[in-house]
Structure formats: structure tokens, C-alpha cells
Amino acid sequence: MDKLFVFITMFCVSLWTGGVYAQNASGRVITIEEMFSLADRNAKVLYPFATLIEESSQNVKTAKSARLPDVEASISASFLGNGVLLDRDFSNSTKAPMxxxxxxxxxxxxxVIYAGGVVNRGIEISKLQEKMVGLSLENERDKLRFMLVGYYLDLFKQRNLLRVYEQNIELTRQVLVDIKAKHTEGVALRNDVTRYELQLSNLELTxxxxxxxxxxxxxxxxxILGLPRETNVEPDTTLxxxxxxxxxxxxxTGQAxxxxxxxxxxxxxxEMNKQQERVAQSEMLPKIAFFASNHFDGPITIEVPPIDKNFNYWYVGVGVKYNIASLYKSNKxxxxxxxxxxxxxxxxxxxxxxxxxxxxxxxxxYMEAHEQLNTQIKNVELAxxxxxxxxxxxxxxMALITDxxxxxxxxxxAEQQLVNARINIIYHYYKLLYVSGTL
Incomplete structure (x- = not known):
């Protein structure tokens, strides 16, 4: 009996000092900040958003290219058949060699010199879309980080809980040995042995x-963090x-x-919808453009007989275009x-x-979690x-071994719940960071 008492005392003093479990030497201790850094680099869920940012950046460049001039070039070669001359009544046909x-x-x-601001509005909308994609990446990153915090703190709790159950199993086995010895001596019932065997079985299953x-x-x-499969993640107990x-x-509230x-x-x-308003307004404005053209054609077929020569001509000018229908369409x-x-x-x-x-x-x-911590501290004192x-x-x-x-x-x-209460404070703190956009 004295050996069992010594075992219990040493167990309570040595294993629960500080209320934090010892680290597994083969595990890798990872802080929350390190976890965030690894996730930003390696989480595959963020890859499509990074590519989308590049795509949206290219969309901005595409929108800016609308400011550049349009240049069109065309070249063709053709076979011309002979022509036919006819009177108005389709008589007296005569072949016309070509x-x-x-x-x-x-x-x-x-x-384009002026388009009512359509080009500039298009560029602004593309820039706003690029910013929106950047915010989508931030949002996905924060969602991932908060999910990882949940995994991390759950792992902390479960390792803490596992330690408690393992020690309870050890204690139950010691009690079972003592009860069996008493049963052999005839001072304990078989029912007592069965009860502790059932308790031990349930503890082992849990x-x-x-x-x-x-x-x-x-x-x-x-x-998610891109670590080797055999890595055993150990939470930072100083947390x-x-x-x-x-x-x-x-x-x-101000942060949020x-x-x-x-x-x-x-x-x-x-802001994007306001830019769309300006685009709609620009539909009611005239469009002004500068143009220049050069043509090199042959033969000259507008003469009869045709002239078998090349004809080059060019022109430059300014054109104004206004869609009158926009007066009664664009307003809608x-x-x-x-x-x-x-x-x-x-x-x-x-x-x-x-x-x-x-x-x-x-x-x-968050404040409730602090109150729970104070309660658990009191519970540890009472325990x-x-x-x-x-x-x-x-x-x-004056007391039994079961007491x-x-x-x-x-x-x-009580000590296990104290650690969990501290972990709950950490969880609610990171949740506040998450909802306020500062995670």
C-alpha cells in the first residue's frame, strides 16, 4: 500500500509540474508563427490565388493596351477574269479583256483621341479587380491560418488529454493489482475486481x-505545411x-x-460599380479618333478598258462618331x-x-475565457x-485507497482543465485577430 502511495505522489509532483506535458524528443516543435510561414509557402490551396493575381496583373496590362493605336495591314493577290459589256437591255454583249x-x-x-473615358474606366476597373484578387488571397490565407490554429490547439489539448489518460491507466492498473491481492486474501469482493477491469478497458479504448x-x-x-510525412508535430508549450x-x-471594433x-x-x-456607372455615362458621349491609311492596288479596274498599272494613294484625318440611339438606350x-x-x-x-x-x-x-481561466486556477487550488x-x-x-x-x-x-483554459484563451484571441482582419 505504501508503494502505491509513493507512486501516486511522485506521479502528481513530477508529471504535472507547470501543467504542461513534456515534449517528445523525436517530435518537431513548431510555433504558431512558424506554422503560418510554412503554410504561406507550401499550402497548395493558396497556389491558384497566386496564379490568379498574375492573371489579373496581366489583365491590367491588357486594359492599358487599349490606349495604343490600332494598326492593320492586309495583302492579297487575285486572278481577274475578262469582263463583258452589255447594253441596258442586255443585248450587244462585247468582251472586255482584263x-x-x-x-x-x-x-x-x-x-482613339477621346472615347468618353471608356478606356480609362476600363483600366481602373482592371486595377480594382486586381486588388480584389489580392484581397481574396488574403482572405483564403487567413481562413487557412485560422483553421491551422484550430488544428494546432486541438493537437495541444489532445496530447495533454492523452497524457492524463495514460497516467490514469497506470494508476488503475496499480489499483487493480492491489484489489486482486485483497481478493486473494478474501478481504475484497470479485465485483470490485470486475469494476476496475471494466474501468481499465474503457480507459484504454478512450x-x-x-x-x-x-x-x-x-x-x-x-x-498542409508541406512537411515530411513522418514528422511528428509538437506544439510549443510556452504558448x-x-x-x-x-x-x-x-x-x-476599430481594427475590424x-x-x-x-x-x-x-x-x-x-468602387467598381461606380466605375461601371461612368462607363455607362460615356456611352452617351461622342468618340473621336485619328486615322491614317495607305493603299497600293493594281490593276485600275474603274476605267474601261482597265489600266494595267498599280495605283498608290493615302489619306489622314480625324473622325467623330456619335451613337444617337444612346440618347434613349444608354439612360436605362x-x-x-x-x-x-x-x-x-x-x-x-x-x-x-x-x-x-x-x-x-x-x-x-474572449473575456469569458479569461474568467474560465480564473475559475480553473481556483479549481486547481481546491483540488x-x-x-x-x-x-x-x-x-x-482514515481513508481508503479508492479515496x-x-x-x-x-x-x-483540474490541472488538465487549467491548461485547456489557457489554450481556449489563445484560441479566442486568434479568432479576434481573424474576424478583425489582422491575423
Missing amino acids: PHFGNNFALEVSQ CTQIRNFIAILNNNLVT VSRFMPLDEAGHW LRHSLSLRQSLLTV SLKRSRLTTRRALQQYDDAKEQTELAVKADYIR NQNYAIVNNRYKND MLDASAAKLS
């Missing part, structure tokens, strides 16, 4: 389930000792209104664009309200006091 080789070369250049969950979480992390800031709710990705995307949508398109802009502004107002609500809710949860009392009673033969085991299990559970 030069049989025809050629044509033309070079035309045109440059331990197996926890190990499987840890394997799943570890596989998710190493796959629970970090100080998490206790800023006011107004600070987080400045940095929230959903709000920034909504504002870009509003313009009204539609204005309604679209109004809807985008309304969606922005709604997104702003939803963001404020989300930040407020997560801030409350330690209870353990000390039972320990003293056990020494004086001692229950007290030690309560102590272990």
Missing part, C-alpha cells in the same frame, strides 16, 4: 481514440504562458473597421448601374454591421487542498 493578275496592299492606323485523433490532426498539419492582451472592445477583409472587398465592389443602362451601386452600398452597410456584431460576440467569448486532506487521512488510516485515487484523479483533471 489584266489577269490583281494585287492589293493596305496599311491602316487609327488612334486512449486509443485519442491517439487516433492526434494522428489525424498531425497528418492534417504536416500535409500557454504568454500574456494575451486585454484591449477594450472598441479597440477590436479598418482591416476587415470582407469590408475592404465590399468597398472595392462599390445608366439607371441600372446606379441601382447596382446603391445595392453594393447597402451590402457594405450590412457587412459593417455584421462585422461589428461578430467582433463584439468574439470579444465577449490540491482536497488531495492534501485525503493524503493526510490516508496516512492516518486517494479519486483525489489524485481530481487533481490531474
